[in-house]
Amino acid sequence: MTMYKLFDYQQKMVNEARQKLAHNDKGVMLISPAGSGKSVVIAEIARLTTERGNRVLFMVHRKELIEQMTESFKQQDVDMNLCTLMTVRRVANRLGKLPKPGIIITDETHHSRAKSYQKVYDYYSDVPRLGFTASPWRMNHKGFTDIYDDYVEGPTVQWLIKHDHLAPFHYYSPVLTDFKSDKLKTNSAGDFTESSIDEALGKTIFGDVYQKWQKYAKGQKTIIYCHSIEYSKSVADYFTKQGVKAVHVDSKTPSAERDQIMQDFKDGKILVLCNVDLISEGFNVPDCSCSLLIRPTKSLVIFIQQSMRCMRYVPGKTATILDMVGNAIRLGTIPNDDINWDDYFHGKYENEQVPGIVTCPYCYNVFFRKDVNRYYVVLREPAKEGKEIEKEDIDEELPKESPPKKLEDLRRQRLLARVVECEQCGNPAEIVLSLPMSQNNHKGKGEAEYQDINTSEGRKRWLAQLSTSHTRNIARIYDIFTARKELGIPNSSGKQVNNPLFSTFSVLMHKSSKHTISEKKLHQLADHLEKDYAYVHGQYVWASNNWHFEDHDQLDLTTQLSKDFY
Template sequence: MSSTKFTLRPDQSKLIQDGDAATGNVILVAPTGFGKTVVMGALAERQTRPSVAIAHRHELVSQISKAIAQFGVHHNIIASKNTVNFCIQQHVRLFGRSFYNPRAPFTVAGVDTLNARADKLRQWANTIEMWMIDECHHVLTGNKWGKATEMFPRATGIGFTATPIRADRKSLARSQGGVFDSMVVGPNMRELIGRGSLCEYRIFCPSQSIDRANIKVGASGDFSGASLRQEAHKSQIVGDIVTHYKRIAPGKRGITFVVDVDQANETAAAFRDAGVPAECVSAKTPDSVRDAIFQKFVNGTLLQLVNVDLFGEGVDVPAVEVVSMGRPTESYGLYVQQFGRALRTIKGKTHGTIIDHVGNVVRHGLPDAPRNWSLLAEERGKRGQRDPNVMPVTTCTECFMAYEAVTPKCPFCGHRPEPESRGRPEFVDGDLIELDAETLAAMRGEIEAVDGPPPADGSDIVGASINKNHRLRQEAQEELRHSIAVWAGVQRDMGRPDSEIYRRFYHTFGTDIMSAQTLGRPAANKLKEQIDERI
């Protein structure tokens, strides 16, 4: 068997072309499942200069090596002896021959091995003219990733990631402590689902038994290990995971994420006790054992891989049909990586199933919501501010399905929860249709006061000033209401009913449509600008 070169999809080719047009070290952003390793293989094939692709962990190094071999590219491998041998075996099994060549101009390297051998590799590193890094959101000046890039003083770099954001909100830009100069964003997850490159998904959110309120957030921006483990082990999460898997997705191949190795072992044992073939895998599992377990999973003799973040980044596991989340995270990047394990397409698979036991979906929103990525750090005071593109997610108390909180009833089972009150817009997510008559009348009265005649007789300086401000407020409101009408018209053209339009406005702009019509001049002008930016 010979190497089988991939034919790039148009969106993959475009990402490469856009990257070529960018300046300096560039980040290429594309969702989990886009085929970033295929893009890396295509870039490796065209290289005539000494180059290196960098990754962490045995699985990712071997995955990149395989992708490059599929393009017929001979390459060196700088990694542990076990990883090098595994890559060679993988080449022979898949292609009938090895593409490992220690003298080849292209190299695949593990980041830890690079740093450990930095002095011995200095002469070779000075010849490198281009580096690539998978999962490049890790790279900061001074950390192990940044130190690896510093080994190549003559090289420019290309980073790949699905989520160019860190839990600690540190910037990836060279000017702010990162190493990158520009960013190119490819198609989003919803576009890939629409094209059939990724599959649809269904989310179930059973009640949580882990109390997030007691978990501390560490310096990384994610939950700290000690308090996370403590709360997880106090909970009933293991039993919940097994019970809901058997109820929602029996017989499907799944990956389960938990907080530590002890809980992974306990969960795998609970699956086996319930008749579900399962194994625990972690970074401590020997490579040969891990690879054997993985192959059992791919061929279907094993139904559950229970792990601690091992399959959260980069690893292509197309056999996954269901992901069970038993590890809460404040990291949007980790959440999306875990979610994306279930979205790879395979024959006969209609959708991926997500069973979220820890509130990650409600915390971060649906993963295919559009995101406004930025290479630069967030402005001062905006850390943690919600992206207005992302609608809040709620969970149906009847069927446990998760959905965006823009409809008054569950789109899956039709259950309509009764709001706590209909006396204020915030109780009904800004949905004017859901408010009671008395509240609506009061809000209309406030609007009438804004639209009414001048409040003063204007015969003195004070009265004239009051009337002038009233007129200016009316002019600002006229412009604001025009923008609201245009925005709502766009929503109606998309087929959305008024109830959903009201809710989307509320969650996007932080106020309901009627209250917006009572704002003073400065607030009205500011809101108009925000709406115009989104039309």
């Protein structure tokens, strides 16, 4: 076997680790992204150690990773007679029986706060240690300075993509239609409970998962991450029934069967592999191009390991990450985020700030808000006595139920807006607006007083002042009438809105030459109201039978409506 030839960035990590290890008592952590080749760096350090006659103790939490690392050691010509490779549990149970190492190497060392690791470290307190991880993060926000004196940081994900060491990716978050995130509850460890995830996902997600996979990743070799064995099996069964070769595997799958499944997936005999926390750390299938996440999590470690599993570099490959449970927004990051690992290493991130993650409401692309992708449109001039409106950054986002599709829509609304265009489809993925509480309402110094539209009250005021004549969006029209009713704001004729549903029907029937509303729009309204279509259709039929249109061009909608509606 030919030895690995380290890339420059890998050799740099080896050199820095050896230098820092020489000047620290406890040891050094090495931080490098998933897929950057940490196993090669580990094997090279082990080779250099055994070459000098020193023993290596390598440990990690899963036996599959021991098998992979053994192969890497052999390929790098490490003297295996001077190496002990075991799971941390086996090492902890054999203390005093194993030969004393000259160095302890721990892979996936973000787990090293566990009692089994601490037992080993305490026993070999005078032995220097090296720890490797893609994410030095713990749910309890504790750092690692009691385990390691210092750290070496490898290249960023963005650098690795730019220099062809990781695949570029598209990150989509078409959240499952029936996903109820408000049902999620946290367990004692800090992540979501399995039972609450069951409740949040419901029992009808499988078709939705399949349809979104068909839309964004059809035919791509895919790993699906589920929260429970039952769900994983159900997803695999559904895909299989649709004619897609899909298989479930978990930690309870017999070893020989599991190895065969993994091999079949690598060989392309299986297209979709469903699992529960099994295929994350260390699993390497370069031509796997899609990670599909239907396990909601609060763990940054789990998120990074699972989302980046499809980003192994293959020339010409672009990975697809499908986040169907909103993990990116929840955690405030996507794989190419330039995370400040220094704070995480030192445990100084109790008050985390969520960065500028944007989800496009049209194509569900997820990306970072960038200055170059940001511009302003001043749509309403302040009153003469008012101060000139400054183009400030406003970080809150407009709720995205029905954002304007074009700048012309914004201009009609006469608002101050900042628009962030989607990098993927070019539509306005984020529209940030501020709304004057009153055109002539000014502070003492003549400065216009603005109300943030992202607050509940601000959004109502914004909607209430919009004109229904400028949109055919049935959900938007309904929201306008609802806002007017809740704020007690009358229509132009002075009539109060008591029934937004019938007011919505009246406007749309007035706009139609046949005084009808299409079935498609009624379905859209039913979805918006979260009502059965039959209910909305029944109300529409009643309304259309009871409203009488006279001269279409001269019709005053408000005065013609029956008193029953108000």
